[in-house]
Amino acid sequence: MIDDEDFFDGMEIKPEKPQDSIEINIIDPNEVTSELLDRMNIDIGMRSLIRDLLIHGYNTGYSCEGHGVYAPYVAFKKGTGDGTFEKNAGEFGLELRRPGPCCLSINDNFCSLCDSSIDYVVYRGEKDKPISLIRGQL
Numbered sequence: 001m002i003d004d005e006d007f008f009d010g011m012e013i014k015p016e017k018p019q020d021s022i023e024i025n026i027i028d029p030n031e032v033t034s035e036l037l038d039r040m041n042i043d044i045g046m047r048s049l050i051r052d053l054l055i056h057g058y059n060t061g062y063s064c065e066g067h068g069v070y071a072p073y074v075a076f077k078k079g080t081g082d083g084t085f086e087k088n089a090g091e092f093g094l095e096l097r098r099p100g101p102c103c104l105s106i107n108d109n110f111c112s113l114c115d116s117s118i119d120y121v122v123y124r125g126e127k128d129k130p131i132s133l134i135r136g137q138l
Contacts, residue, residue: 056084
């Protein structure tokens with residue numbers, strides 16, 4: 001198991017949009033614990049998906065189940081992961097948000113105009129369909 005002090009050493013903490021988050025990349029399923037997901041501030045409804053993403057090598061930490069107010073989303077660093085999620089995103093009710101020309105002028109990681117990013121791959125769902133009720137599988 002990872003010691004807290006060693007775990008956060010050298011890790012980039014990003015208190016930016018869309019929420020405070022810790023980005024990590026873990027492939028060992030034994031290391032993806034409830035405590036780790038708590039420290040990453042992952043919504044309960046997103047934990048199964050985020051756990052699977054981490055196991056498949058996706059560098060993720062940005063996600064939201066929507067809370068009935070917003071559309072659920074998940075974002076991961078471009079160039080990470082084994083491609084499994086991209087093939088199965090539809091099973092989770094999520095669609096790829098492609099960056100538009102508006103993204104070139106953003107100062108944050110995420111564009112408020114098109115809900116996408118230059119540095120991250122962003123998938124969004126529909127506001128009235130929470131991820132926690134859609135049980136896809138990676």
